[in-house]
Amino acid sequence: MSYTLTGKLVVAISSRALFDFEEENRIFESTDDSAYMKLQLERLSKAAQTGVAFPLVKKLLAFNEEGEQRVEVVILSRNDPVSGLRVFRSAEHHGLHLERGVFTRGRPPYHYLRSLHANLFLSANEDDVRATIDAGFPAARVYPESSKTAESHPNEIRIAFDGDAVLFSDEAEQVFQSEGLVAFVDHESKKAAIPLPPGPFKPLLEALHSLQRTTSEKGMRIRTALVTARSAPAHERAIRTLMAWGVDVDEAMFLGGLSKSEFLREFEPDFFFDDQTGHCQSAASVAPTGHVVSGVSNKPKN
Structure with a gap:
């Protein structure tokens, strides 16, 4: 029987919302995606620092218990698949159990939200957020510079x-x-x-x-x-x-x-x-x- 996301709380999240890729993003915006890909590949063994939505994702995943998968977090990113390697490695380094991701190399990723049965999309890209809301899904543009001091109340x-x-x-x-x-x-x-x-x-x-x-x-x-x-x-x-x-x-x-x-x-x-x-x-x-x-x-x- 194939795995299904039906009935779960599904959060789709971009790589910049989950990890601090602001320096890499500046390279992407000032040059092209090939320079960005090269930098991400060079840093493949270096885990990215946590981003603004990391504490939320960590807590959401804590709802999952053995034999009971209540929450699914999926990477949904404009990144290329090669850069996606660093995203998954960074997640593993920081103890996040993420299994699924969609990487579109520049194409707006919101098209896949229906297939994911997503309840929320978090992204640092305003155009993607606007398109997602227009398509009928909850979405928000994260503020990467947001305070992360609210990492209290662990349960x-x-x-x-x-x-x-x-x-x-x-x-x-x-x-x-x-x-x-x-x-x-x-x-x-x-x-x-x-x-x-x-x-x-x-x-x-x-x-x-x-x-x-x-x-x-x-x-x-x-x-x-x-x-x-x-x-x-x-x-x-x-x-x-x-x-x-x-x-x-x-x-x-x-x-x-x-x-x-x-x-x-x-x-x-x-x-x-x-x-x-x-x-x-x-x-x-x-x-x-x-x-x-x-x-x-x-x-x-x-």
Whole structure:
């Protein structure tokens, strides 16, 4: 019987999100892929340093127990297959058990997400992230310079999500940007009982919720947080939406314009996802951060 990824939490990740290949990437961008390949081959026996998503991946893989493979992490990279050798060797050096990878040598890799049944794609390439979200999969552009100080809580994964344009659609955000705060509050108050349409990260939250139900009290745990600029009374629609979906979060922070970074410092997430670059840049100083290239705030400028 062939192996199947159905029913597992599948995370696809680029090599730059998992390992620190920033120096090599500068070579690639300033010359061509042949110089990059030559450098990677020369460094084949030298393990790369861990990247921003490494702690998250390490914890996710800890959900797997003998005879029970709950999580699959797959390398999905624009790298060439030769450079992929260094990625797998680096993973082995750092104690990550990775078996699967797809290397496309410059071709956008998101086409393979459907075959992988992926619940999340993490990449340092904004174009790939945008294309992935457009194709209907949760994805975020990692900030390679993000702080990795949140490598605490060894038996618990902590993930924080923004609301609008991340967990939820950007329906309300469009009202805010076009008509202002007063109109936004009025819109959300009138529609408090109507669930928001799903955003790109609803499938990931559902997958995490499902994974949590399969684990024992003694095993790895998941703690989630909603960290949003919404405030009362606009908070009600967000909570009611989660209730309608049949999923919940452990913590909810309705900050009404307060800086998210100080609250994230206290929550100590293994990853934070937001659609606003300003929030991401601030959050990256305290926690691993991913930019969700989605919604009205991220429409390409003509």
